[in-house]
Amino acid sequence: MKVSKFGGTSVANAEQIKKVAAIVKADPTRKFVVVSAPGKRFDADKKVTDLLIELANAALHTENVEEKLQNVVNRYREIAEGLGLDQTICDVIEKDLRTRTLENKSNVELFVDNIKASGEDNNAKLISTYFTSIGMPAQYVNPKTAGLVVNDLPERAQALPEAYDNLSTLRNSSEIIVFPGFFGYTKDGVLRTFERGGSDITGSIVAAAVQAELYENFTDVDSVFCANPRVVNSPAEIEEITYREMRELSYAGFSVFHDEALMPVYKSGIPVCIKNTNNPSAPGTKIVAERKANRRPVTGISADNGFSILYVSKYLMNREIGFGRKLLQILEEEHISYEHTPSGLDDISVIMRSHQLTPEKEVRIIDRVLNELHAEDVHFRHEFSMIVVVGEGMNNSTGLAARAATAISRTGANIEMINQGSSEVSLAFGVHRSNEDKILRELYSEFFAPVTVG
Amino acid sequence: MKVSKFGGTSVANAEQIKKVAAIVKADPTRKFVVVSAPGKRFDADKKVTDLLIELANAALHTENVEEKLQNVVNRYREIAEGLGLDQTICDVIEKDLRTRTLENKSNVELFVDNIKASGEDNNAKLISTYFTSIGMPAQYVNPKTAGLVVNDLPERAQALPEAYDNLSTLRNSSEIIVFPGFFGYTKDGVLRTFERGGSDITGSIVAAAVQAELYENFTDVDSVFCANPRVVNSPAEIEEITYREMRELSYAGFSVFHDEALMPVYKSGIPVCIKNTNNPSAPGTKIVAERKANRRPVTGISADNGFSILYVSKYLMNREIGFGRKLLQILEEEHISYEHTPSGLDDISVIMRSHQLTPEKEVRIIDRVLNELHAEDVHFRHEFSMIVVVGEGMNNSTGLAARAATAISRTGANIEMINQGSSEVSLAFGVHRSNEDKILRELYSEFFAPVTVG
Structure with missing residues (x-):
């Protein structure tokens, strides 16, 4: 049925x-x-x-x-x-x-x-x-x-x-x-x-x-593309994708399916097929709980812009139990949700969607972090994009991060942030907005259209 | 004086x-x-x-x-x-x-x-x-x-x-x-x-x-080495290093200088020189507030083991304002300090020193995260090492992450975690303990002893 x-x-x-x-x-x-x-x-x-x-x-x-x-x-x-x-x-x-x-x-x-x-x-x-x-x-x-x-x-x-x-x-x-x-x-x-x-x-x-x-x-549409067709020329079509992959892709630029909509079928383990009314014989894209590994370690690459970074530094920060928690609490009290929190020993950055910020909020947050957490340096930076490389099992793929980072370095762009280590299906890069499209194209060609070296 | x-x-x-x-x-x-x-x-x-x-x-x-x-x-x-x-x-x-x-x-x-x-x-x-x-x-x-x-x-x-x-x-x-x-x-x-x-x-x-x-x-010792001499054969000596670099290196395996000891001179901007009583004419290693950029983007590479990862996943986690903060609060109440928190859309990992954990604490934390945060999957993984590549200004060095990740992939080891994006002086990799030494050697040879390709 x-x-x-x-x-x-x-x-x-x-x-x-x-x-x-x-x-x-x-x-x-x-x-x-x-x-x-x-x-x-x-x-x-x-x-x-x-x-x-x-x-x-x-x-x-x-x-x-x-x-x-x-x-x-x-x-x-x-x-x-x-x-x-x-x-x-x-x-x-x-x-x-x-x-x-x-x-x-x-x-x-x-x-x-x-x-x-x-x-x-x-x-x-x-x-x-x-x-x-x-x-x-x-x-x-x-x-x-x-x-x-x-x-x-x-x-x-x-x-x-x-x-x-x-x-x-x-x-x-x-x-x-x-x-x-x-x-x-x-x-x-x-x-x-x-x-x-x-x-x-x-x-x-x-x-x-x-x-x-x-x-x-x-x-x-016949199926979900593995990259945004407005940036990448004729991207490949995805035949089968897991819920987790779909969700990670929906984060940035993949608007085919509203991610909350997947929740009931996800919980019941019911597969989903995205098909085209105007071409019903096309196989479409199937969203499943698990899929067989295929040749490609990457299923899709998404990109989205409009991110800001809050940077906080303090000498010996990592000795202070509760520092990160207090920082997140200040953001929570300003009703700001965040995406990632990469950290060094004495510094932490919080990456968030820029639309949640106003100049007044930024001043208030900076003041609170300086006064309540006694940080030494606190500032915001804007105009960042997140690029997410998604593929089931990629966390076990030796060299995949190296291939992705090398592809990005070929564009001459700087990587502002790398986040790998929690999601088993995604690898996220923070880059400057101005580099987003060229990086997406380079990553696409790295993972979907490998060039044969003569 | x-x-x-x-x-x-x-x-x-x-x-x-x-x-x-x-x-x-x-x-x-x-x-x-x-x-x-x-x-x-x-x-x-x-x-x-x-x-x-x-x-x-x-x-x-x-x-x-x-x-x-x-x-x-x-x-x-x-x-x-x-x-x-x-x-x-x-x-x-x-x-x-x-x-x-x-x-x-x-x-x-x-x-x-x-x-x-x-x-x-x-x-x-x-x-x-x-x-x-x-x-x-x-x-x-x-x-x-x-x-x-x-x-x-x-x-x-x-x-x-x-x-x-x-x-x-x-x-x-x-x-x-x-x-x-x-x-x-x-x-x-x-x-x-x-x-x-x-x-x-x-x-x-x-x-x-x-x-x-x-x-x-x-x-x-004549000076601080740029990598652990017990793992890397005759590592190069560091002539000049900034406080920030020294601090990031001291995180993992560099025990020359107790990092809290640097605090008073750091605050006063007084340079430090580490010298050898048995060879006082050797220039030693100077720790300064700022240093001139030199040929090498990397100043040192440190490695330390004894890390555990708490993994938590929940569908639509990133829609929940306060999820990360509540998770850190649970750890704080168990008196656990953490190192990094890489995150995906629906998952977050918390990396911490294993010595803070006991089997009872782990069970208690898992129970609380399941019951209070309604997470779907919560578990601990052990036996991880952190490898930190340190260099002032490396965050602006195009391709450095790619070089490091590529060097690691040459060892055949998998990268469990990458953390880049907050510290301006360090790039951290989480790897399995069993791969630590060979990765340290490979990174050393990548950044300090480049092989000439014929």
């Missing part, structure tokens, strides 16, 4: 939804279909979710509500017509939207969430209607009825443990289940949406709940 | 003390002589300090006191005779020792300290008498009279700020000052000894107090 999730571009119009039907039909084990809201049909297009945000804002300010509502309904109308469905489903959708705009507006966030979530919800209704109309008996399932319960505000929405028990009963359906992504309900029946990438999260929860053999994630 | 400290082997017998006199005489700016107790004259010999510990134990158990006391006095008697001094000084020493054995024994630690410290104290009396006898007017100065005040128990002894003011008046002496190393007095007049290497500490304090132009540390 498979759970197949289709992203926004896969359900953007009638033509795409026909592809979805063909994909589901082609494999009778595809019993669960999780859908996003209709996405962009072309680059300049608006997603239905964006139209819904406009509608929600209009409703909050009681202006142009009807126009904005029709913009949304028209998208579904066009899809329904393209799929040969009659007006009934569009009337259902229009009525549903109208009801939502009249809901209680005292909590703006919940009001907007409720309207946004209609994008997935109504698309699920439409697609199940279409499936049934072409002889594929399907059933729309509402997350409230199915018991996808989430926690209350103010924490961000996450499925409660009982949600998995509730959803597991869906296994017994004889029809194809069409389930809307992106949202659940609190125990009090209040709709709450997941973070961005929320339909991936729903698919992952459903897959874990029904103990699927595979969680298929249909999108618009 | 120079402060010259002579270690135990430099003052072990009459012949050595004559060398000391010649060295002091050769340079009229050598106005302050800090001395250790007489050390070993040959490998199987006992240091006077060891004889004094035997005497203290005998006095505590009131047995063989006279025999143990004569063992000590005889060492001084032999020296005095060899230097052509009459009995007077030996009578002074014998009387002093006898008084000490009769002191209050209610605090065993202080009683033993008082007897141990007589080794340096009486040697200073003897050496000043000898200097004067050969026409070098000298004055023994007692640390209590001079005001070398230290803090009270239970903290380990450290000079108080006013000690520097008190000692600064010694500048005005027209005679050579002979000062005993190793101890000071609390404000209540109680004698307390410094940690091991304590005469180095006294010399450093005196040098800082009198604002010496140089602190000379006479020992029995």
Whole structure:
């Protein structure tokens, strides 16, 4: 039994939804279909979710509500017509939207969430209607009825443990289940949406709940590339990757899969396959718990910028029990999370995402470290990039760090930081932002396109 | 004006003390002589300090006191005779020792300290008498009279700020000052000894107090080697090294200089010269605040073993603000200091000295990390070595990490950890204990004896 999730571009119009039907039909084990809201049909297009945000804002300010509502309904109308469905489903959708705009507006966030979530919800209704109309008996399932319960505000929405028990009963359906992504309900029946990438999260929860053999994630690329194709020319495609590798890559620049979304399937050990709705015969990229070692020690290389370094030094620092802990406590009190903390005997650096800093915060942190920890030198440096070389088992690969460092030195760039030793699957380099792209290209050519020496 | 400290082997017998006199005489700016107790004259010999510990134990158990006391006095008697001094000084020493054995024994630690410290104290009396006898007017100065005040128990002894003011008046002496190393007095007049290497500490304090132009540390080696001569064959000698480099090297295997001893001169910016009493014309090794860059990016390579790694992993760890801080807090509560904390996205390793661990502590730490931090995997690994490549400015040296990692990979050994990015003077590798020596040799040959490729 498979759970197949289709992203926004896969359900953007009638033509795409026909592809979805063909994909589901082609494999009778595809019993669960999780859908996003209709996405962009072309680059300049608006997603239905964006139209819904406009509608929600209009409703909050009681202006142009009807126009904005029709913009949304028209998208579904066009899809329904393209799929040969009659007006009934569009009337259902229009009525549903109208009801939502009249809901209680005292909590703006919940009001907007409720309207946004209609994008997935109504698309699920439409697609199940279409499936049934072409002889594929399907059933729309509402997350409230199915018991996808989430926690209350103010924490961000996450499925409660009982949600998995509730959803597991869906296994017994004889029809194809069409389930809307992106949202659940609190125990009090209040709709709450997941973070961005929320339909991936729903698919992952459903897959874990029904103990699927595979969680298929249909999108618009054939597979995950082993390096950013905007920097590296035609990078290789990844056939198989472990959860751990995927997670390390997602750290920097690999946005195919929202890493929190992997959690439920990761915990249940259910493999994931990323596939292309527009080219379903391509094998795609499979995410698994364990994989066989292959020829290449490196699975992928990611790069991301926007990092800052806090440098602290003090003579005999390493004799002071608690120094590092106190430093991290100061950062915690400033609500700053950090990435790495390389250290010497008398100095420690803390690497963090720059967006968490402001000039005022920097001054405050420097003052506290000087006054409370009696450090001798404290300063921030900015404009750093992290480059992460990822591969299962690379911690046992003699010479891999040497190859990576040598490749970087060929670019003439300086390595500001190396972090190896904890993760069994990654080796991280800190470099100056200006060197990021050339280093990524050089590392790619070192590990994926070895030059034959004549 | 120079402060010259002579270690135990430099003052072990009459012949050595004559060398000391010649060295002091050769340079009229050598106005302050800090001395250790007489050390070993040959490998199987006992240091006077060891004889004094035997005497203290005998006095505590009131047995063989006279025999143990004569063992000590005889060492001084032999020296005095060899230097052509009459009995007077030996009578002074014998009387002093006898008084000490009769002191209050209610605090065993202080009683033993008082007897141990007589080794340096009486040697200073003897050496000043000898200097004067050969026409070098000298004055023994007692640390209590001079005001070398230290803090009270239970903290380990450290000079108080006013000690520097008190000692600064010694500048005005027209005679050579002979000062005993190793101890000071609390404000209540109680004698307390410094940690091991304590005469180095006294010399450093005196040098800082009198604002010496140089602190000379006479020992029995021509200079500091750039790698351990017991592992590397005839390693190169270091001519000049910065405090920071010396400190990083002292971390692992470089025991020439006790690193806490450097603190007073480091703070005052006074250079240190390590010289050989048996070969005073050799230039020695100079420790300075800053040095000119030379041809070699690496100044020294040190290696030490006895490290353990605590490995902790948890999916989405890097999303949890405070995870690292809480982990360090658990270790702090177990009184464990750590060396490095390399981290991946979902894992962190803590590298620490193994001697701090017991099987019970390990179980307790693992339990707490599992239960309080909800980690998925927590375990200890042992038998690691740290190899530290040290050189001022190496953080700006493109390709240096690559050269080091490549050299290690040539040995076929795996690199368990790399830490670069905070210290501007060091690059640390964690390796398995069994690979330590061969890696040290390979790194030495990479950076100090480059092979010409034909």
